[in-house]
Amino acid sequence: MKIAAGVTAVRIRKYSFETIKTATDTFSESNKLGGGGFGEVFKGVLPDKREVAVKMLFRRSTQGEKEFKNEVVVVARLQHKNLVRIIGFSVKGDEKILVYEFLPNKSLNFFLFDPTKQGQLDWTTRYTIIGGIGRGILYLHQDSPLKIIHRYLKVDNILLENDMNPKIADFVMAKICGMDQTTENTSRVAGTEGYMAPEYMELGQFSVKSDVYSFGVLVLEIVSGRRNKSFLSSGLNLVTYAWRLWRDKSPLDLVDRAIAGNYPSGEVTRCIHIALICVQKDPTDRPDMWTIMSMLTSNTMSLPVPKQPGYFIPNTTPYQSTLRSSSHFINDRT
Structure with missing residues (x-):
């Protein structure tokens, strides 16, 4: 994915919505890790058996699009042991999803x-x-x-x-x-x-x-x-x-x-x-x-x-x- 935001374009992996849906067991309540003012987070397991944290942003029309692109651009450029690492993303219509590394001890x-x-x-x-x-x-x-x-x-x-x-x-x-x-x-x-x-x-x-x-x-x-x-x-x-x-x-x-x-x-x-x-x-x-x-x-x-x-x-x-x-x-x- 390429997103220009005043910085060099970044590339991260794009997942199909069906892959993420399957990984989270259709975003089941039992896989829910938490949520906040902008979205909910679920635990998922990718086809390669890797555990991930899946963040689904709430549907907020243009503002949701802006927030989604902002988070992709920012996190994809950052590499530090004290910052969570982004793995990929998924988009289907109004559904905007970010895929992060999974940390077992939660927050x-x-x-x-x-x-x-x-x-x-x-x-x-x-x-x-x-x-x-x-x-x-x-x-x-x-x-x-x-x-x-x-x-x-x-x-x-x-x-x-x-x-x-x-x-x-x-x-x-x-x-x-x-x-x-x-x-x-x-x-x-x-x-x-x-x-x-x-x-x-x-x-x-x-x-x-x-x-x-x-x-x-x-x-x-x-x-x-x-x-x-x-x-x-x-x-x-x-x-x-x-x-x-x-x-x-x-x-x-x-x-x-x-x-x-x-x-x-x-x-x-x-x-x-x-x-x-x-x-x-x-x-x-x-x-x-x-x-x-x-x-x-x-x-x-x-x-x-x-x-x-x-x-x-x-x-x-x-x-x-x-x-x-x-x-x-x-x-x-x-």
Whole structure:
């Protein structure tokens, strides 16, 4: 398949719709791996016995076509151990399908938020996952053939290999940018509330610093074993809760009870510190991913004091989500 999108045309394998239909047992519910705001994902077995993940985009006329081509172009050009690999595609009328490598451990949320599985994620594994996600984002922002802003980073889109190596998935909202571009604007804000940076959700402005914000939320979730939205019933959010603990000099109270007492306190505290630097409200205060990875891998590098995070909730203010009314907002609540 050749698709021109301001980059060199790419070629990946085209499968017939019948092949994919057979591979997934007619997209049976028993083979369903998950889904989001743009499509559903099924497990499939190709004629050569290879297991694959099949993503079927929802039918959305011209926008669906745009999203489909965008994901094909972006992912086919990327090669990194922390990014999911595309194998092929299929098109039949309005049906648009992407075929990816299959990762048997599903997504990070499958382990992180399940009390019966949290114990399989000891601190060493969590720290390795944090580093892998960071390296994947750094590749997208700086080291890949294209400068790419993912815009859809969340725990559900971090897939795990057998050895728990993380791979970033779902590039349906990814944006290819010029190397000298810093900020872009959109009137169509789409993503998952809680992971989107304030300037993106409220103003439609996004940049590499938007991904940095999402990374910070991911780190806080990995450390705490709790979803950002799990605090809503108490009128809080995760970034506010973590920042208050930091302010009160008790950051380790954030740590998941599943790993209580079995972690190096200095390393965990440093990860929380870095995450809070990432989720600062002003994007100019957030470091880039190269700096963040340097912070993660060097214990001697000094860290700035984090300012209040985006969506910070004062003690006397009840939590209310603020969505932009002047644009088309798609909130994927998975």
